[in-house]
Amino acid sequence: MATPNFLFGLAKKCFTVGLINLTVSDRYVSLIAIRGSSMSPTFNPHEKKSAAFFMDDYALVEKFCLEKYKFSSGDVVVFRSPSNHKQKNVKRITALPGDWVNISSSHDVVMIPEGHCWVEGDNPACSMDSRSFGPIPLGLVCGRVTHVLWPPHRVGKVDRKVTAERFSF
Amino acid sequence: MRAQFFQFTQRWKSTAKEAMDHTILFAKFLCLLHVTNNYLCSPTLVYGPSMLPTLNLTGDVLLVEKMSHLLGMVGPGDVVLVRSPENPRKTITKRIVGMEGDKVTFLVDPNHSDRSHSLVVPKGHVWIQGDNIYASKDSRHLGPIPYGLILGKVFCRVWPPEGFGLLEQ
Numbered sequence: 001m002a003t004p005n006f007l008f009g010l011a012k013k014c015f016t017v018g019l020i021n022l023t024v025s026d027r028y029v030s031l032i033a034i035r036g037s038s039m040s041p042t043f044n045p046h047e048k049k050s051a052a053f054f055m056d057d058y059a060l061v062e063k064f065c066l067e068k069y070k071f072s073s074g075d076v077v078v079f080r081s082p083s084n085h086k087q088k089n090v091k092r093i094t095a096l097p098g099d100w101v102n103i104s105s106s107h108d109v110v111m112i113p114e115g116h117c118w119v120e121g122d123n124p125a126c127s128m129d130s131r132s133f134g135p136i137p138l139g140l141v142c143g144r145v146t147h148v149l150w151p152p153h154r155v156g157k158v159d160r161k162v163t164a165e166r167f168s169f
Numbered sequence: 170m171r172a173q174f175f176q177f178t179q180r181w182k183s184t185a186k187e188a189m190d191h192t193i194l195f196a197k198f199l200c201l202l203h204v205t206n207n208y209l210c211s212p213t214l215v216y217g218p219s220m221l222p223t224l225n226l227t228g229d230v231l232l233v234e235k236m237s238h239l240l241g242m243v244g245p246g247d248v249v250l251v252r253s254p255e256n257p258r259k260t261i262t263k264r265i266v267g268m269e270g271d272k273v274t275f276l277v278d279p280n281h282s283d284r285s286h287s288l289v290v291p292k293g294h295v296w297i298q299g300d301n302i303y304a305s306k307d308s309r310h311l312g313p314i315p316y317g318l319i320l321g322k323v324f325c326r327v328w329p330p331e332g333f334g335l336l337e338q
Contacts, residue, residue, distance in 0.1 A: 022208075027203065068258070083291070085317035113255070114256070116254070137255075137257065137318060139318045140318060141257075
């Protein structure tokens with residue numbers, strides 16, 4: 001029979017595990033499930049209609065980069081969507097403050113302001129990124145994706161990829 | 170000889186166990202500290218002229234509560250701590266003037282002209298302004314701020330002692 005003492009001990013254990021879990025996932029590393037095909041060649045490479053949760057990619061997110069907010073272009077980052085703070089997106093940084101970005105739709109060239117970055121999905125066909133909402137503040141970034149963990153045949157590092165069509169002065 | 174060796178290992182084992190227990194306790198304490206700091210409330214030092222009648226120029230210690238922005242319970246009139254969009258390592262303290270969908274009217278440059286401008290705050294953003302509109306760098310220069318940059322709501326002043334108390338809206 002469960003005694004009050006036992007229940008108290010169990011609650012205490014759960015609380016401690018929760019605390020440690022929260023701290024580690026806030027400060028060091030966490031896991032994220034990647035939905036959708038906006039990062040298609042890197043994550044979720046094949047089209048699939050049956051969206052089951054075990055078909056998604058799971059990736060490791062490191063949070064050490066948040067201490068200094070130092071990123072380099074080509075990093076895959078997790079950030080809060082600027083239009084909905086509850087939603088997190090995974091995209092690739094393609095330009096950092098001071099870089100110039102060529103917007104293909106309007107043939108404009110814009111400079112990224114101080115403290116912002118330009119994020120784009122690897123699959124330009126279906127990606128909601130800086131091409132629609134403009135540069136985002138670096139403060140919205142909440143981690144850098146370093147490794148793919150789940151589909152066992154694709155476990156490995158996420159490599160930094162720089163698209164060559166960008167130019168900077 | 171053998172008994173001595175046995176005694177020695179026994180003693181060493183108990184010391185190691187004690188050290189381990191202390192380390193775990195300390196780690197748990199740090200985790201508790203992190204969670205309290207990030208999800209309950211934390212002290213912050215703010216200074217500068219931008220919130221002048223409410224907060225002092227020389228520096229106030231404020232208690233910032235970190236729950237209501239996660240639950241979406243901040244509204245116009247609240248003083249909030251925001252990660253600066255220009256430099257993610259800095260935070261700024263301002264007052265919310267409008268939430269998403271609100272229409273805000275503001276003086277563009279109160280020092281030189283009384284030209285005013287009004288706009289509708291886009292989805293997922295807030296409009297923040299300092300109480301001292303003559304010396305404040307806020308949404309009038311930075312534009313609407315994404316809600317995801319809000320770090321907490323200021324609710325109480327701790328230092329200086331004569332200003333101790335809850336902040337009025």
